[in-house]
Amino acid sequence: MSDQVELYVDGNIYSGWTSVRINRSLLALAGSFELSVTEQWPGQPVTRPIKPGQRCRIALAEQTLIEGHVEDLSIQYDASNHQVSVSGRDLTGDLPDCSVLPEQGGELREQTLAGLAGTLCQPFGIKVVQSGTLPEQAEKIFASFRAEPGETVFEALERASRQRGVLLTVDSHGRLLMTAPNTGPAKYRLALGRELLKASITASHRDRFSLYRVAGLADAGGDMGDQTSAADLAKQGDINDPAVKRFRPKLLQSEDSLGSEESAKDRANWQAARAMASGNRAKVTVQGWRAPDGEIWQTNTPVELEDPWLGFQGQPLLIVNVAFTLDDNGTLTELELMPAAGLAPEPLNDEEALW
Secondary structure (H helix, E strand, O other): OOOOOOEEEEEEEEEOOOOOEEEEEEOOOEEEEEEEEOOOOOOOOOOOOOOOEEEEEEEOOOEEEEEEEEEEEEEOOOOOOOEEEEEEEEEEHHHHOOOOHHHHHHOOOEOOOHHHHHHHHHHHHHOOOEEEOOOHHOOOEEEEEEEOOOOHHHHHHHHHHHHOOOEEEOOOOEEEEEEEEOOOOOOOEEOOOOOOEEEEEEEOOOOOOEEEEEEEEOOOOOOOOOOOHHHHOOOOEEEEEEOOOOEEEEEEEOOOOOOOOHHHHHHHHHHHHHHHOOOOEEEEEEEEOEEEOOOOOOOOOEEEEEEEHOOOOOOOEEEEEEEEEEEEEEEEEEEEEEHHHOOOOOOOHHHHHHO
């Protein structure tokens, strides 16, 4: 099977790219692409048939990776060379850019996270789907939810998703995807000199804290002007990160009314786990665009690194970012890996602390 990258725009198919970068991320709301080719495509009588704003689809080996829009067109030329670069994002690329209007998200009552997402995405024509087993709290009702003035759709939804321990990302058809980290066994085991061409790690405590405390809101919703009781305001959840030995407290205000101390701890767990994952990343490069079993590399896939020097030996890692590239070095895939435990709203333990 040919690993050809094709761009579909307005009924036309463009291929023969000399440079390719297609990025898919589990932790972003939109994938992106950047493709370059000589200005005149074979079989195309028009020199510049693609325009910014057009709906498009990107396929690799006839498998759709991105459905979205062309956002940028760049043309470079001199006396002997012409080159055009086309870039864009998934349909969901509008969500981090565009604000929630007051009439869309001024106050939404008695809705689940899926309901909120559907309401806020509807004006953009973006569908909301679910995949995998979501946390139990994903179905919990928001008594009242307000988008902040000037807040983007992504900011509002990300704020709500933190309360429910749900990952918001995009699927290959441009739909907003509510999902959870894949906590299954490693699908692939990667080793330097076998699958890996090169690898690097980043270990950081810069954004990690010894104590995460989540406190209740002063205004928990309900009718305008209603205030929480003193008992509600006193509710808080404390979570410790066992890897941070010195005293580093972090006080967070809940974006939602805290129904219980357990709710506060769920939110604190999410913050501690995400900080741990962000501070322990590995980046690896493999030849080609396919995994050892012949499938195209996918995010949310569990893997293991067989290299004790990197510090992740035996630790379950998730592919959180996949970048397919084509340039003078040939076809390569760059994978970004994080500890799987850091993407689930569960308490950390010493074994998961890593560094």
